[in-house]
Amino acid sequence: MPRGEPSVAASGEWRDEDGVRKPAGEAHAWWPGANQTVCGLALSRSRLHRFHHVPWPDAFPESGGAADEVRRVCPRCRAATGKGQNQGRLWQRTSPRP
Secondary structure (H helix, E strand, O other): OOOOEEEEEEEEEEEOOOEEEEEEEEEEEOOOOOOEOOOOOEOOOOOOEEEEEEEEOOOOOHOOOOOEEEEEHHHHHHHHOOOOOOOOOOOOOOOOOO
């Protein structure tokens, strides 16, 4: 499994005043070098734009960062990367099987 933070793949893009591409629309977590998002969407079939230079935490609207035009963050990607709104675990297994 890749290390570090995943990058962003999004359904749209926009350019800031310096001409840098930024994600827009629906944002997904994506490991560079993979052909799919963390939640399993194929990049080419879903027509998602790849943003190697934008780390996944910068896609959250509450972060500021590159999220000015992001309208929705994929909840499955958010949960899979552990970057949910609650920093703790949302559930805990109380009686795991051996």
